Amino acid sequence: MAAESIKIEPLEQFDLHRVLGGLGVNFTQANLVMVIGAMLVMALLFYGARPRAVVPGRLQAAAELAHDFIYRMAIDQIGPEGKRFFPFLFTLFFFVLMGNLLGLIPFVFTYTSHIAVTAALAIMVIVLVTVVALMEHGLNFFTYFFPAGAPVWLAPLIVPIEIISYLSRPVSLSIRLFANMVAGHVMFAVFATFIVMLGSIGVIGMLGAAGPLAINVVLMGFELLVAALQAYVFAILTCIYLHDAVHLH
Amino acid sequence: MSEERDAPRPGAKDPSFEDRLRAARVRQGLEAKPAAQANGDASALGIGVRVGVELFSALAVAVAIGWGLDRWLHTMPLFLIIFVLLGGAAGVANLWRMVAPKGPTTAK
Numbered sequence: 001m002a003a004e005s006i007k008i009e010p011l012e013q014f015d016l017h018r019v020l021g022g023l024g025v026n027f028t029q030a031n032l033v034m035v036i037g038a039m040l041v042m043a044l045l046f047y048g049a050r051p052r053a054v055v056p057g058r059l060q061a062a063a064e065l066a067h068d069f070i071y072r073m074a075i076d077q078i079g080p081e082g083k084r085f086f087p088f089l090f091t092l093f094f095f096v097l098m099g100n101l102l103g104l105i106p107f108v109f110t111y112t113s114h115i116a117v118t119a120a121l122a123i124m125v126i127v128l129v130t131v132v133a134l135m136e137h138g139l140n141f142f143t144y145f146f147p148a149g150a151p152v153w154l155a156p157l158i159v160p161i162e163i164i165s166y167l168s169r170p171v172s173l174s175i176r177l178f179a180n181m182v183a184g185h186v187m188f189a190v191f192a193t194f195i196v197m198l199g200s201i202g203v204i205g206m207l208g209a210a211g212p213l214a215i216n217v218v219l220m221g222f223e224l225l226v227a228a229l230q231a232y233v234f235a236i237l238t239c240i241y242l243h244d245a246v247h248l249h
Numbered sequence: 250m251s252e253e254r255d256a257p258r259p260g261a262k263d264p265s266f267e268d269r270l271r272a273a274r275v276r277q278g279l280e281a282k283p284a285a286q287a288n289g290d291a292s293a294l295g296i297g298v299r300v301g302v303e304l305f306s307a308l309a310v311a312v313a314i315g316w317g318l319d320r321w322l323h324t325m326p327l328f329l330i331i332f333v334l335l336g337g338a339a340g341v342a343n344l345w346r347m348v349a350p351k352g353p354t355t356a357k
Contacts, residue, residue: 157335164311164332164339165346171306172343176299229295 006197010189014113014182030111037098037111066094070235077239081246085239088128092121093235100181100227104220112230113181115174122170125238133245144248173237180230184223191216303347304340311336 016028048063056064070090074082096112103110111117133141145162146155191212198209315332319325 157338160332160335161339161342164307164314164336165342167314168303168307168310168339168343171310172302175306176302179302180298 006193006200008190008193010186010193013109013185013189029109030114030117033099033102033109033111034095037095037102040102041094041098066090073236073239077236078243078246082239082242085242089235089238092125092238093231096121096177096234097228097231100231101224103181103185104223104227110181110185112177113185115178118174118178119170121177121234122174125173125241126170129238129241129245132242133248136246137248141248144244169237169241173234177230177234180226184219184226187219188216188223191219299347300344303343304337307340307343308333308336311339 016030018027019029019032020027044059044066045063048059051057051060053060067090070093071083071086074086074089076082078085099110099112099117102108103113130141133144145159145166147158147162150158194212195209195216198205198212311332312329315329315336318328318332322328
């Protein structure tokens with residue numbers, strides 16, 4: 001009887017709702033999760049760094065690991081100049097990671113599943129990269145769009161292609177993260193609806209519902225991997241773009 | 250004389266030595282890891298998604314530029330057509346940059 005009334009609405013979970021009365025600035029549940037995520041990272045660092053033990057405890061070890069991981073990435077990918085960008089990269093990585101991971105907790109909104117959020121991050125990255133490149137190299141930066149050694153008569157073809165390629169970076173950066181998050185959560189919602197649908201048609205249905213339930217359990221493990229991996233990819237691509245900006249080729 | 254030169258000297262052009270040296274340097278953090286590792290998602294699905302995203306985003310940017318130029322200059326399909334072609338080329342250029350073989354130090 002209930003089976004007809006249950007609809008698969010996998011996109012409903014991405015709707016925004018005001019929380020705390022909007023706080024006068026249209027404060028939504030996405031913003032709330034962002035604040036929580038930022039608080040969690042700061043709490044990890046604050047309480048992790050407080051003991052200042054020579055032999056770190058668990059929390060301190062986690063905080064040191066987080067620091068060293070990004071620090072390593074910055075140095076490895078950008079070079080010694082990467083130290084300057086460490087605070088930015090650290091913030092970026094953990095903001096994205098928190099969005100992805102907190103979103104896997106049931107009923108918690110995934111703010112990285114909105115292209116507005118990922119595009120804002122990607123635009124921030126590309127503006128930073130361009131500003132850094134201009135500061136480092138001045139107008140020499142524009143030689144980036146014409147590789148040395150290419151025949152000059154190809155310039156009308158190569159320069160627009162290189163410019164499009166450069167401008168497509170923020171687009172691909174934001175779409176990759178947003179699409180991965182949306183795809184994962186849509187799959188969760190679809191299989192979860194299958195569980196409810198099957199469960200509502202009696203005992204046989206309940207046995208059958210074990211199938212989608214098992215799939216969702218496996219999917220959760222996979223999504224944990226995707227959550228960490230996409231945050232890593234976002235940070236490492238930012239590093240690679242910064243490397244290009246600092247070294248120009 | 251030349252036979253002596255061709256004799257295997259340690260460290261000259263011995264490929265296995267070069268490989269082991271590079272691996273050791275990467276292990277010690279003296280060199281950036283090869284780009285395939287650095288790009289993270291090396292799984293087939295990851296590469297597939299990346300290929301799609303790169304092609305699509307280059308085309309999307311190109312279409313936006315072409316459409317904008319046409320709107321501005323009132324030359325409706327002219328720049329759109331040109332930039333769709335350029336966008337496709339830029340997408341392939343992105344892909345080439347993604348899969349092109351690189352030296353161990355140029356993680357691009």
